[in-house]
Structure formats: C-alpha cells, structure tokens
Amino acid sequence: MSAACTIHDLPAIHDLRERPDLLDAVAEAIWATFWQHKGSALSDLQAGFRKHLAPGALPFTLAAERDGVFCGTVSLIACDEPERADLAPWLAALWVAPACRKAGLGAALVREIERRAAALGIARLYLSAKPAVAPFYERRGWQAIDTDIGPARLVIFERALSP
DSSP states (O other): OOSOOOTTSOOEEEETTTOGGGHHHHHHHHIIIIIGGGTOOHHHHHHHHHGGGSSSSSSEEEEEEETTEEEEEEEEESOSOGGGTTSOOEEEEEEEOGGGTTTTHHHHHHHHHHHHHHHTTOOEEEEEEOGGGHHHHHTTTOEEEEEEETTTTEEEEEEEOOO
16 A cells, blocks of 8 residues: 555545456455465455355445555455354455554445445344454444354444434
8 A cells, every 4th residue: 555544535435346356455355364364265265256246235345445556345245154144144354454544444344335235225234353343343333242252252243224
C-alpha cells in the first residue's frame, strides 16, 4: 500500500463480481491471515473465491481499493462455523491492510455488507470472531450469542438488520 488511509480518504468498496481483477489479492490476504497456518493451499482459496463471482445473492465478497491498490475485504457466506450450521448467513473474513487499519475501513466494510444484505431481504447476520476483536463488533451493534466455540474459543455474534 503506498500511503496510509485516513478517515477522510477511505478506499472505494466494490463487489468482487465487478472487480474480478482483485480476486487474487483478496485470496492471498485471506489465505495468509486465516488459512496458511492450517496448511491450506492458496489455490484452494482462490477456487473458493471464484464461486463469489457467480451471479446470485450468496456468496459474495466486497473488496476495497484505492488508486489500484487493494486495501481490504469482507464476505457474506452461507455458514462460517460448522458447529452452528443452523445460523445463516455469515459475515466472514474481514481483513484490512495494515496501512489502512484504525482509519474506519473495517467499519465501512461491515456497514456495506450489512447494507447489501438488508437490500437482499436478509433480516439477520452472524459472524464468529476471536475474543480479542469482539469489542470491534460490539461497538457496531453486534450481540454475542455464544462463546468458547472451537479451539480458538470464538465468540458468535448476531445482528438484526433494518430493511
């Protein structure tokens, strides 16, 4: 990333279906952050994100970029936690480039995925998060509904959406 983001100069947020050129950058960031240490192949994650390019409501991914530089991403998927397959759909894989952190991009990505989900008629979203980042979601109106999920002791959140 060339320059740090500021709250007054947030990157543009695109549906990945409109910007498939960002797919590899999205997949690489999510793989390095959430999947590489588990031994997953980057090519598997890239193939998974290609499904987000298909027409239809779910899954979809948002990607933020400024001046051609990828800055952040978030996805809406059917399920993110097998232990809670009864809940759907899920906000997943929120990631912001280090140079853009603490400037409001993460919050903007969450707001945009909530807005787009509500426009699809979705009344409620779910997400799982490590306890250390739980306050980020709580400040944005998400409610914890379950804790200590899996080895990472994740917190499950829900959020009712306004139409």
